[in-house]
């Protein structure tokens with residue numbers, strides 16, 4: 001007997017898993033999620049968890065708003081949650097050009113309903129007593145931004161998948177698409193599945209998933225490092241808003257009485273890499289110590305490097321695959337904690353109906369990229385300084 005499903009979702013990260021859940025919630029009877037390893041083994045369990053509505057484009061803002069609302073509603077909906085903590089997020093400015101850009105951005109964000117406000121230098125120092133005073137020209141602050149606990153998010157979507165009746169198949173790899181009598185067939189390491197709909201995800205491996213499906217998807221992976229300092233009384237969460245030093249590509253937030261900080265090296269060639277780069281870490285520790293002096297003498301309790309997904313314009317990909325009406329592609333562009341549920345719900349909507357009420361997805365499809373992978377959209381300015389080209393491999 002042939003194996004059939006109403007929908008097959010590839011990839012058990014936060015995008016694929018929440019998408020499978022939303023497809024099931026929308027009423028599809030048989031939703032199958034295939035994951036080549038174990039749920040959450042990709043980027044989704046290794047993230048820093050930052051959730052920010054202070055996006056650099058209207059799409060980024062909408063996805064941040066939707067995802068934050070979803071995180072807040074999870075306990076009622078699925079009986080558990082991803083651990084969203086409303087910490088407040090500060091984006092300091094160090095140059096006049098940054099101040100001008102921040103004011104323009106704030107206007108756009110406020111028009112979309114984000115409660116963001118400008119803090120002048122003295123207000124900013126007062127709001128963040130751990131910051132060396134007199135360093136900034138002010139900055140934007142949103143008290144409703146926060147963070148989730150990424151491993152808890154994996155646990156939350158595992159619960160949601162099981163409770164909603166999604167059929168989860170771990171250790172089953174996607175091998176490609178072929179055409180059968182009634183349409184597209186999903187080829188897997190455990191045989192073919194005849195689906196109504198297909199959603200392709202893969203995070204840092206999405207380009208490879210695309211290649212298997214005969215699609216060119218300009219998404220890549222790059223090394224990203226995260227460290228957690230020892231505890232210190234000055235780093236009590238009540239005293240530490242989250243901070244993004246945008247120009248340095250360095251961000252931090254409170255974690256278990258210490259500071260969690262993350263960084264990507266913009267000069268590093270893209271590609272999979274999970275080795276710790278001690279030299280770059282030392283450079284970012286020096287920058288952090290200049291801004292948050294108490295961290296200078298603190299040891300590290302945890303340190304990891306993982307591959308983060310990115311797109312050339314730092315925006316998500318949500319859209320049907322060109323020429324394959326029943327196949328939808330979804331990628332959070334390195335922001336799967338802050339946008340993941342919104343991207344997943346929009347991808348489920350697009351797979352089912354072609355559009356979404358989460359946001360207008362029409363600019364976000366694969367057709368925005370040219371042959372060389374360049375996007376015709378303006379790059380999201382509030383992003384880590386990822387490489388803007390895609391690795392040739």
Ligand SMILES: Cc1cc2nc3c(=O)[nH]c(=O)nc-3n(C[C@H](O)[C@H](O)[C@H](O)COP(=O)(O)OP(=O)(O)OC[C@H]3O[C@@H](n4cnc5c(N)ncnc54)[C@H](O)[C@@H]3O)c2cc1C
Pocket residue numbers: 010011012013014015016017034035036037038039040041042043044045046047048049050051172173174175201202203204205209224225226262305306307308309330331332333334335336337338339340
């Ligand atoms: C260190 C680090 C810190 C981060 N911090 C943040 C943050 O603070 N805020 C934020 O918003 N984002 C952050 N991110 C980014 C975020 O983690 C990702 O955008 C998000 O996890 C991507 O989710 P995904 O489901 O698309 O990919 P993944 O979680 O990588 O899931 C993809 C899954 O697809 C599976 N797969 C791949 N190929 C196949 C195949 N052929 N067959 C079957 N399955 C396959 C993989 O095994 C994997 O489990 C961070 C990422 C990293 C690495």
